[in-house]
Amino acid sequence: MAATKTRQKMPINRDVLKWARERVGLSQDAAAEGAGVQPDQLREWETGPKIPTVRQARKLAQVYDRPFLEFLSSKRPKVKPLELVPDFRMHREAEPPEERYELLLIQSETEEIRLNALDLFEMLGEQPPVLPDEIYASTKDDVEVVAARARTLLQLPIEEQLALKASEKDRFANMQRRKFEEAGIIVAKHSGLIHFKARGLCFYATPLPVIVFSNEAPGAQAFTLAHELAHVILRVSGISGVPGAASSSAKKTEDWCNAFASAFLIPSHALARFVPKPGSPLDRIEDNRLSELAKTFAVSRHAMLIRLVKLGYIKASFYWNIKRPQFLEEEAEYRSFGRSKYYGSRYRTARGDLYTGLVLEAWANGMITNHNAAEFMGIKNITHLDAIRDQFRP
Numbered sequence: 001m002a003a004t005k006t007r008q009k010m011p012i013n014r015d016v017l018k019w020a021r022e023r024v025g026l027s028q029d030a031a032a033e034g035a036g037v038q039p040d041q042l043r044e045w046e047t048g049p050k051i052p053t054v055r056q057a058r059k060l061a062q063v064y065d066r067p068f069l070e071f072l073s074s075k076r077p078k079v080k081p082l083e084l085v086p087d088f089r090m091h092r093e094a095e096p097p098e099e100r101y102e103l104l105l106i107q108s109e110t111e112e113i114r115l116n117a118l119d120l121f122e123m124l125g126e127q128p129p130v131l132p133d134e135i136y137a138s139t140k141d142d143v144e145v146v147a148a149r150a151r152t153l154l155q156l157p158i159e160e161q162l163a164l165k166a167s168e169k170d171r172f173a174n175m176q177r178r179k180f181e182e183a184g185i186i187v188a189k190h191s192g193l194i195h196f197k198a199r200g201l202c203f204y205a206t207p208l209p210v211i212v213f214s215n216e217a218p219g220a221q222a223f224t225l226a227h228e229l230a231h232v233i234l235r236v237s238g239i240s241g242v243p244g245a246a247s248s249s250a251k252k253t254e255d256w257c258n259a260f261a262s263a264f265l266i267p268s269h270a271l272a273r274f275v276p277k278p279g280s281p282l283d284r285i286e287d288n289r290l291s292e293l294a295k296t297f298a299v300s301r302h303a304m305l306i307r308l309v310k311l312g313y314i315k316a317s318f319y320w321n322i323k324r325p326q327f328l329e330e331e332a333e334y335r336s337f338g339r340s341k342y343y344g345s346r347y348r349t350a351r352g353d354l355y356t357g358l359v360l361e362a363w364a365n366g367m368i369t370n371h372n373a374a375e376f377m378g379i380k381n382i383t384h385l386d387a388i389r390d391q392f393r394p
Contacts, residue, residue: 012052013072014051015075016077020061021060024065031060103196106190113188113210116355120376121358124361128207130184132153134153146263151264154179162270162296172222176226180229181352181353184209188213188351189212189214190214199216200224200228202240213228216334219298223265223299223300230261258306266307275293281313284322347384347388348391351377
């Protein structure tokens with residue numbers, strides 16, 4: 001009689017399964033939903049007696065953002081903890097822990113970009129750019145002075161901003177991004193932030209602090225970038241979202257960053273060239289005039305009105321009681337035109353020119369393989385590297 005073949009079980013380590021789930025802050029119910037199984041089934045995998053199939057384990061690896069083979073380890077892997085953890089108290093209307101899991105993945109990806117950049121600089125025998133000490137400040141410092149100094153140090157004179165033609169105003173955020181990266185700040189874009197009502201992230205470290213921004217109207221992007229620059233200047237990591245409840249210390253930081261962004265984008269001396277300051281704040285400003293001023297400075301109408309109120313041009317009640325609800329509704333309804341159909345533009349935009357340039361230089365010099373370059377850029381199809389190279393301009 002032929003012997004019956006016994007199917008050998010995969011040596012899945014239950015303790016590693018549990019560790020991987022807890023590391024990203026997922027409940028068993030949320031993890032089960034992500035893996036497409038019942039919560040009781042997942043609990044049995046973690047405590048026994050059953051274990052997942054290979055397909056199910058691979059799905060869990062995707063949900064937990066861990067290598068599948070890690071589940072076969074005899075003990076929990078030694079993984080370096082996330083270092084650039086932002087203060088989530090600064091995220092107004094923060095999401096519950098299950099939602100924060102997605103933010104942790106964005107954070108992990110962002111840190112990997114920074115570490116890759118440091119490795120690439122070392123491969124190329126170059127030193128990463130370092131921000132000058134003069135750019136740093138504290139919330140006790142005058143935002144007007146700090147903003148003017150930052151403009152000088154970043155070589156972004158107001159004249160270049162104002163000289164943009166009407167058809168070029170939407171490019172001002174790109175101009176900011178280029179200046180930030182030239183100074184040594186990695187600026188990445190992640191559309192996933194918008195799902196958590198987050199507009200931007202700042203992970204402070206030196207060298208190479210990282211700013212991440214999301215899909216917004218160009219004028220709003222300009223404000224977000226300036227706001228996250230303020231976090232860099234304060235040397236405070238953070239996540240910025242819509243107004244809401246926050247701790248007193250977090251609110252102080254956020255308020256300073258907002259004030260800095262306004263001063264950085266709309267210097268008071270420049271604004272005075274276009275609109276005379278009244279003896280006392282006016283009751284209102286007409287929409288067409290507000291739009292005209294916003295376009296002149298390549299910012300949103302929201303940012304412009306906040307600045308006019310701050311400088312005493314317009315009464316605060318006009319903003320809070322009339323225009324602010326309208327602005328928030330418009331921003332919530334904004335939809336971008338989606339992803340670029342050109343792979344070169346898409347991945348370059350996501351990673352930024354500073355990072356993309358490092359990858360392409362190391363690849364061109366034979367210091368990394370095609371496969372490595374694709375991994376660095378976060379793409380699966382190696383043939384897209386040619387599109388990235390063709391689209392890239394230093």
